[in-house]
Amino acid sequence: xxxxxxFFQLDWVLDHLDTLAQRIGEHLLVTVIAVVVGFVxxxxxxxxxxxxxxxxxxxxxxSGVLYAIPSIALFVLFIPITGLSLLTAEIxxxxxxxxxxxxxxxxGLRGVPAEVIEAARGMGYTDGQRLWRIExxxxxxxxxxxxxxxxxxxxxxxxxxxxxxxxxxxxLVVNIGVRQRFPTATITGVVIVVLLSTIVDVGLQAFQRRLxxxxxxxxx
Amino acid sequence: xxxxxxVVRLEHVSKRYGPEGGPEAVSDLxxxxxxxxxxxxxxxxxxxxxxxxxxxxRLIEPTSGRITIDGEDVMxxxxxxxxxxxxxxIQQVGLFPHLTVAENVAVVPRLLRWPESRVHERTNELLDLxxxxxxxxxxxxxxxxxxxxxxxVGVARALAADPPLMLMDEPFGAVDPILRDRLQNEFLRLQxxxxxxxxFVTHDVxxxxxxxxxxxxxxxxxxxxxxxxxxxxxxxxxSEFVAHFVGADxxxxxxxxxxxxDLELGxxxxxxxxxxxxxxxxxxxxxxxxxxxxxxxxDRPLGWIDRGDLGGDDAVTVDDATPGSPTLEPESTLRDALxxxxxxxxxxxxxxxxxxxxxxxxxxxxxxxxxxxxxxxPA
Numbered sequence: 001x002x003x004x005x006x007f008f009q010l011d012w013v014l015d016h017l018d019t020l021a022q023r024i025g026e027h028l029l030v031t032v033i034a035v036v037v038g039f040v041x042x043x044x045x046x047x048x049x050x051x052x053x054x055x056x057x058x059x060x061x062x063s064g065v066l067y068a069i070p071s072i073a074l075f076v077l078f079i080p081i082t083g084l085s086l087l088t089a090e091i092x093x094x095x096x097x098x099x100x101x102x103x104x105x106x107x108g109l110r111g112v113p114a115e116v117i118e119a120a121r122g123m124g125y126t127d128g129q130r131l132w133r134i135e136x137x138x139x140x141x142x143x144x145x146x147x148x149x150x151x152x153x154x155x156x157x158x159x160x161x162x163x164x165x166x167x168x169x170x171x172l173v174v175n176i177g178v179r180q181r182f183p184t185a186t187i188t189g190v191v192i193v194v195l196l197s198t199i200v201d202v203g204l205q206a207f208q209r210r211l212x213x214x215x216x217x218x219x220x
Numbered sequence: 221x222x223x224x225x226x227v228v229r230l231e232h233v234s235k236r237y238g239p240e241g242g243p244e245a246v247s248d249l250x251x252x253x254x255x256x257x258x259x260x261x262x263x264x265x266x267x268x269x270x271x272x273x274x275x276x277x278r279l280i281e282p283t284s285g286r287i288t289i290d291g292e293d294v295m296x297x298x299x300x301x302x303x304x305x306x307x308x309x310i311q312q313v314g315l316f317p318h319l320t321v322a323e324n325v326a327v328v329p330r331l332l333r334w335p336e337s338r339v340h341e342r343t344n345e346l347l348d349l350x351x352x353x354x355x356x357x358x359x360x361x362x363x364x365x366x367x368x369x370x371x372x373v374g375v376a377r378a379l380a381a382d383p384p385l386m387l388m389d390e391p392f393g394a395v396d397p398i399l400r401d402r403l404q405n406e407f408l409r410l411q412x413x414x415x416x417x418x419x420f421v422t423h424d425v426x427x428x429x430x431x432x433x434x435x436x437x438x439x440x441x442x443x444x445x446x447x448x449x450x451x452x453x454x455x456x457x458x459s460e461f462v463a464h465f466v467g468a469d470x471x472x473x474x475x476x477x478x479x480x481x482d483l484e485l486g487x488x489x490x491x492x493x494x495x496x497x498x499x500x501x502x503x504x505x506x507x508x509x510x511x512x513x514x515x516x517x518x519d520r521p522l523g524w525i526d527r528g529d530l531g532g533d534d535a536v537t538v539d540d541a542t543p544g545s546p547t548l549e550p551e552s553t554l555r556d557a558l559x560x561x562x563x564x565x566x567x568x569x570x571x572x573x574x575x576x577x578x579x580x581x582x583x584x585x586x587x588x589x590x591x592x593x594x595x596x597x598p599a
Contacts, residue, residue, distance in 0.1 A: 137318045
């Protein structure tokens with residue numbers, strides 16, 4: 001912090017609204033790509049596990065190991081191969097979503113009561129119809145719960161992706177705030193990250209409630 | 221309601237889960253289930269009754285043998301198509317929690333791509349049939365239903381596409397005894413309307429006797445021990461195993477198959493309030509009877525008067541009669557009738573009509589007569 005400068009300067013924030021908006025946009029884009037790609041991969045893996053349950057332990061083990069690698073290490077690990085690029089950032093971010101998403105999708109599908117599956121088979125659903133019309137809708141609350149955790153985690157991690165030049169809110173926190181000793185930027189960046197996480201989390205929860213009106217009847 | 225029923229035939233059906241030469245779950249089973257009848261598969265656990273039932277809609281495929289529905293081999297159709305033609309009800313009901321009651325009932329019609337208007341009409345018709353007001357229940361989710369309501373929706377769902385055959389796997393096994401009795405009665409009433417062929421699995425011999433037109437008793441290893449009407453099985457168990465399985469009280473169980481209306485009613489000696497006691501004494505002497513039944517002005521029974529309590533010659537009053545035991549109706553089972561009579565001082569059961577007017581009396585003797593002479597099962 002530079003001598004004689006107030007800790008937090010609201011003027012700076014108001015003067016840089018357009019920059020902030022741009023950083024939020026970058027941040028969200030990187031997050032959405034990571035969660036969407038992560039979800040597609042996880043969904044495919046979960047369907048594989050549904051068909052071949054024996055694959056579940058190895059899949060969990062691999063995604064668990066990926067999750068355990070510190071994020072900075074993972075970024076650095078890929079730089080020689082993919083450079084300081086969006087791809088490098090996304091490979092790391094997607095890796096982190098897998099363990100959460102696979103686990104939640106599989107748990108959701110396995111949570112469908114056995115009698116519901118038996119009734120569906122007995123009434124003449126094909127395997128595909130049963131998956132899409134019965135099992136996935138019933139698993140939805142748990143799947144969305146996984147997406148919420150994965151998204152919030154990713155929003156946090158994207159901040160670190162700044163280190164490999166990905167912009168986003170991490171740019172405010174680290175490049176302006178820390179490197180230039182300007183705490184206002186750090187505080188603003190952190191507050192926005194927290195707000196974004198909260199808004200996205202609450203938004204996804206509301207989305208899930210809308211899609212599963214029947215789950216409320218159960219609580220009542 | 222339009223309705224059809226199918227003949228189901230099992231020909232030398234076997235099912236083995238293990239390798240060849242291993243034990244069989246069902247062993248060379250042959251059965252013919254006539255159209256429109258309830259066939260109950262009953263037996264101890266491990267007797268293969270559920271396996272047998274699931275082979276009919278191919279949830280389990282037989283190792284050998286042939287199963288036909290109306291002459292058509294079940295293996296001739298894709299399993300999915302076969303199942304859409306067969307109603308299926310299971311113990312845990314298995315309603316789809318994310319679908320409303322109406323959507324649950326509409327499942328098979330929609331799989332069969334019925335036009336929406338017909339689906340809607342059929343759904344309402346079925347909810348009415350199982351006595352769930354469509355306006356109240358159609359849009360509810362299963363979580364908001366009681367156990368009995370869920371079971372009714374399960375039955376409606378199985379009937380939705382008007383299948384000629386229904387498979388029911390311990391459908392009333394998960395509810396309390398009082399509710400079970402009510403659901404059984406409701407189902408029998410429903411069946412009298414729809415007349416489906418029904419294959420019903422239970423481990424409860426009393427339920428089998430109550431529900432069945434025909435009972436197939438299976439023993440361990442899926443061997444058919446006896447296949448006959450409930451009455452014949454109770455009257456003449458084919459083996460030690462069957463006799464033991466239906467229980468030592470099978471004589472009493474037979475009584476629950478008979479109804480009071482099947483018996484010829486006796487005429488009781490009756491009297492009315494206000495008649496002189498002397499007249500009553502004379503009437504009892506002529507009939508060589510010990511008790512006289514006091515009636516009110518609308519022929520409703522007030523109670524019995526013992527001959528010994530008829531001294532003097534003043535008019536009889538209501539107070540002279542010992543308030544009677546519960547009255548019987550023509551629909552009462554003989555088992556209930558016997559129970560009532562054993563609790564009554566005169567050992568006679570008073571049978572009344574729906575206006576409580578006396579129709580006649582039955583005696584313990586008449587009931588034990590039933591046990592001696594075989595009766596066919598009342599329709």
